[in-house]
Amino acid sequence: MNDQQPIEEAPRLDTPEGRYVNRELSWLSFNRRVLAEAENAAFPLLERLRFLSISASNLDEFTMIRIAGLEGQATRGLETLGIDGRDPRQQLEAIRAEVLELVQRQQGILDDLRQLLAVEDIWIATIDDLEQDQLSWLEEYFENDILPIITPQAIDPSHPFPFVANMGMGVIFRLKRGKRQTDLVEMVLIPSGAPRFVRVPGESGSSRAIYISIEQLIVRFAGLLFPGFKILGDGLFRVLRDSDIEVEDEAEDLVRFFRTAIQRRRRGHVVLLELDDECDEISEALLREQFDIDAAMIVKTPGMLGLSDLAQITAEPRPDLKFEPFSPRYPERVLAHDGDCFSAIREKDLVVHHPYESFEVVVDFLRQAAVDPAVVSIKQTLYRAGDQSPVIAALIAAAENGKAVTAVVELKARFDEERNIHWANELERAGVQVIYGFTEWKTHAKVSLVVRREEDGYRTYCHFGTGNYHPVNARIYTDFSFFTADPALGRDAAKLFNFVTGYIEPTELEKLSISPIGLQDKLYRLIDHEIANAKAGKPAGIWAKMNAITNKGVIDKLYEASAAGVPVTLVVRGICSLRAGIPGLSDNIEVKSIIGRFLEHSRMWVFANGYNLPSKRASVYITSADAMSRNLEHRVEVMVPVTNKTVHDQLLDQVMLANILDTERSWRLDPDGEYRRMRVDVGGFNCHEYFMANPSLSGRGKASSASDVPRLTLKGKRK
Incomplete structure (x- = not known):
């Protein structure tokens, strides 16, 4: 399906619809x-x-x-x-x-996958597909494991309509008993802790896996739940509720506010009612009325509801039906220093490219800081940290070892608010100074700052990341971890923390750019410099990689650059409000999206700076910010210039070029607004496979030579 009208019918370029998506x-x-x-x-x-x-x-x-x-x-x-x-x-x-x-x-794809998986002896079955011995096992399972945890709720004047939680699923029954004149309506809500799918045991020695959804069991064995009743009709439903939290400017206690807001979110108004298309008509009318569904969206489907739960089945132990296992590398240069992160960073800057290189080096950096007698202070931002966080454990250990530890915990991280409140409490109990940042802005920057007492005085070590301090995500998301002992970056990072913890707006930053007080203007100046070079007849160019671009100001600047003859190549995984390749608007802008085994999350900008890209003199930056108004105007973000030669080469000649050259996982945004897969043929290039197979440049140890990493050119891979 096209995202926009064909180009010949496109709106005029002087209208918002013609300029933006x-x-x-x-x-x-x-x-x-x-x-x-x-x-x-x-x-x-x-x-x-x-x-x-x-x-x-x-x-x-x-x-x-x-x-x-x-x-x-x-x-x-x-x-x-x-x-x-x-x-x-x-x-x-x-x-x-x-x-x-x-x-x-989605439903059509599920039907196709069901058939293909059945050939491999994995059955996402309907209960009518089962044999009698399997039905008998399921009936016993239902009596012993399901009946004790479900509760039928009558709906009548003395039993008001029950509350259905966000993402809640249930079955509604219309029943009759004996000569009773009126029907009885009963609702059975599926407990959130119950497994969505039940795996039916196969014959001894059989590799067959059969999965039955819990709602099918409830419908099939409803007679055990309602003995003596005649079932006149039933229907499966699922609801989604408004889950956003708007922070009130006048909130005096953010923790208390979020505890209350989380409870309110669970009871937000219904925005989607999903129904199976065989839902009993009377029951459906009741659901529509009770959920005030005139103001919401209704989806009726002949297939399965709540397809996100299919993730449970992907845990089936069938390695032959999954990607080949991949173990992240630990940077050789750190190992060459006997695992001493500080010694390796002190020698020269280092970029760790996740998930191809292990997140453990980030954890080790903090663990070593926690136990190192020379470390006097640790400051850390936390946006998302996960359930079992080794980063939190390291900060707690550091505080218990007498270090001065400050943690900026962002309570406004969507869907992680409750977890972050928990971590904040744990950190405070250990003696960590916990700061919640700004009421109106999210602190989205990913920064660690460690101050260490050394022979020649105090030295500051910094970690700047494009991703969260989340060990599970770091195995799936592509991100950068940049380690440096550059004194200027250390001074700037200290000013960043003072800004968040004490509202002291930084002045005269030496290298860092920080939003919302200067990062966007810095991008404008860098783009303007490329425009000026192009107009002066000098080489010009912009390459960028990000998750989304929606900021009107940045988009207009890139349109201006295109009009001046600056070639612009953008690798944008997700939302792109910029129109690419439109004559008279964006002739010189190319946009592609990479979707594959790993979720593209790293963010970087490259500016030609008067030389043909790629060039050793190009300006390279990594950043925690996407080109979105929320990032540039309503969040605390950082953009870091990369000047170390090896790190510069890695980010530009290895990472950025590989993303530009990729064909096998890439989609091109065409002028008609539609994304189309790039050709996958002989000689195609897969950037994920390239990164899995080749060590990073800055992470190489001295035993490795430059020839160990195949170099890339715009014309393709060079042997």
Whole structure:
């Protein structure tokens, strides 16, 4: 499906719709690219099922946040316009049509994968597919394991309609007993802690795996739950609620505010009601009425609800149906210093490229700081840290060892608010000074600062990241961890922390750029420099890699650069509100999106600086910020210049070039607004496979030579 009209029918370039792509529609286009990987015959079957699950999970979050936000604006009569000039109701109308089509496509893909997995003896079965001995086992399982944890709830004047939690699923029954004149309506909510799928044991020695969804068991064995009743009808339903939290400027206690807000979120208004298409009509009417569904979206499907739960089945122990295992490398240069992170960093700057290189080096950096008698102070930002966080453990150990430890914990990290409150409490108990940052801005920068007493005085060691301090995500997300002992960056990082902890706005920063007080202006100046070079007849060019670009100011600057003759290449994984390759607007701009085994998350900018790209004199920056208004104007972010030769070469000649050269995992944004797969043929290039097979340049030990890493050129890989 096209994201926009064909180019010959496109809106005029002097209108918002002609210049920009709606953010929400671009996101739906991104999720279709994710879903397309579930159809990718080159991927193992369980990985394809995982992509289907990810696509469904993405769509759930989009509904709970983006659709809910637009619904709220429309209900309150707000006329806030999207970047393309559409008001909330116009956006909702366009979104709903595409969401319904996306849901239908998900169901079709599930049907195809069911058949392919069955050939491999993995059955996502319907209960009617089972044999009698399997049904007998399931009936016993239902009596022993399901009945004790479910609770039928009558719905009548003395039993009000029960509360259904966000992402809650249930079965509604219409019953009759004896000569009773009126029907009885009962609801059975599926407990969130129950497994969504039950694995039916196969015959002894059989490799067959059969999965049955829990809702099928409840419907099939409802007679055990309602003995003596006649079941007149039933229906499966699922609800999604508004899950965004808006921080009140006048909130005096952020922790208390978020504890209350989290409870409110669980009871947010319903924005989506999913129904199976065989839902009993009377029960459906009751659900519509009780959920005030006129203001929400209704999706009826003949297939399975809650496809995100398919992730449970991907855990099936079938390595032949999954990607080949990959073990991240530990940087050889740190090992060459006997594992001493500080010694390796002191020698020269280092970039660790996750997930190809292990996140353990980040943890080791903090663990060593925690026990090193020479370390006097540690400062750390925390946006997302995960459930079992070794980073938190290291900070606690450091405080217990008498270090001065400061942790900036961001409570506004969406869906991690409760976990972050827990970690803040744990850190405070250990003696860590916990700061919650700004009320109106999120602290999204990823920075560690360690001050160490050495022979020649105090030295500051810094870690700047493009991703979160989250050990699980670091195995899936591509990100950069930049370690440096550069004194100027250390001084700037200290000013950053003073800004967040004490509201002391930094002045005269030496190298860092920080949003929301200067990073966007820095980008403008860098783009303007390329424009000036192009107009003066000098080489010019801009390369950038990011997750999203929606900021109107940055997009307009790139359009200006294109008009001046500056070639611009953008690798944008997700949302892209910029239109590429449009005559008279963006002739010199190319946009591609990479979707594959790893989730592209690293962010960097490259500016030609008067030389042909790639060049050793190009200006290279890594950043925690996407080119979005929320990042540049409403979050604390950092952008770090890379000047060390080896790190510069790694980021430009290895990482950025590999992303530009990739064909096997790439989609090109064409002038008609549609993303199309790039050709996969003989001589194609896969950047993920390249990174898995080759060590990074700055992480090489002295025993490795430059020839160990195949160098890349714009014309392709050089042997």
